[in-house]
Amino acid sequence: MNTEPLLNFIKATIPHFKLDEQGLLKTAECFEELELEKGEFLVKIGKPSGYFIMLEGYLRAYTFNEEGEEITTYFFPANRVVFEVASFFQGLPSEENIIALTKCKGFYTSFGKLNGIFHAVPEFREFGRAVLVKEFVAYKQRTLSMINKTAEERYAQLIQTNRDIFQYAQLKHIASYLGITDTSLSRVRREFSSK
Amino acid sequence: MNTEPLLNFIKATIPHFKLDEQGLLKTAECFEELELEKGEFLVKIGKPSGYFIMLEGYLRAYTFNEEGEEITTYFFPANRVVFEVASFFQGLPSEENIIALTKCKGFYTSFGKLNGIFHAVPEFREFGRAVLVKEFVAYKQRTLSMINKTAEERYAQLIQTNRDIFQYAQLKHIASYLGITDTSLSRVRREFSSK
DNA sequence: GTCATTTCTTACCAATTGACAAGTTGCTTC
């Protein structure tokens, strides 16, 4: 297993990470390489979530509303750590599916193993916290745009920050992610492109 | 300083917390008692956020949109840990104000001191993580209702889960928290109460 | 107490969004 990309990712996340041989080895040991084909699930509803450092690919998280319709809760681009927080950290069955929109590559571990590294490699704890904080902050941002931006503004923002998504995800999924119907998104797109 | 309520809160959060004299003392040492009068700020925009274990009271977090209008991002009831995550954990100036809606009581600490406890009292790290995860999960839930619930459903949900808020917060602030205008909330309330 | 200010409600109209249905396009399967 070539662990260099994994360690690079960790170093990029926390510049303070020290590379003593011991810790480096222990850290790498706890991860396994994982590849997902398009359409494969990283997390399934009802099952526990793992912890996936994704270096290539795109993922979509979704759940179902009372009417049984899919609600897309998140899109994950590459170079993000992907996990369903309640399931992973609270040991609950996941309430979300996370599915590969493209072929995905990265490094995978479980809660038990991650805790093992936290215990054995103190510097690594900072990584765990930084990741949790980063994802939390991203979610706060998302909530904020839901409360104070119009559908069109949210669409424009998504195009700016995550244009690739439109290449891989279906518009109906982008619509539910933006909190509107696919019909509405279609209209928004027409008006937006006429500007 | 009577640290019993503080330690009870920690124990309630993580039942595994061991009460060895040493760690107990060190933990308590890092907190100071804090009381806020109604209208006082816990966090101010531009300043760093602290970490407040609030045992009594209600707080409101808010920011401003491009038009300079207040947007309420969160209401904190008692028995929650209150902090602005990006500011506290990433050392950034806060982009939110957090203000007391009522008299508030609890225990306060800074990032440096909290890290000190994490270092000195390993069991306490679990508390820090549990708190972070809990707040993250709460925010995810909030985002989900913004995407797949109507304003009236969100209103009904807030009444059910947080009825007290209506006693302490202004309706215009509740409106922006729900992502609607105060005019709209007024209508929703009329229609809701006529059912 | 009065006055002034803010908060909340209501009314009116405009803009946005949703629900439903029909039509187009593209893809898969046979």
Next chain:
DNA sequence: GAAGCAACTTGTCAATTGGTAAGAAATGAC
């Protein structure tokens, strides 16, 4: 190629929400 299916767009109408203004109610200053 034809048939079937899913994704996307468009149109129509209804429901929801926003913007503005006016008035009622509550609050605070004096």
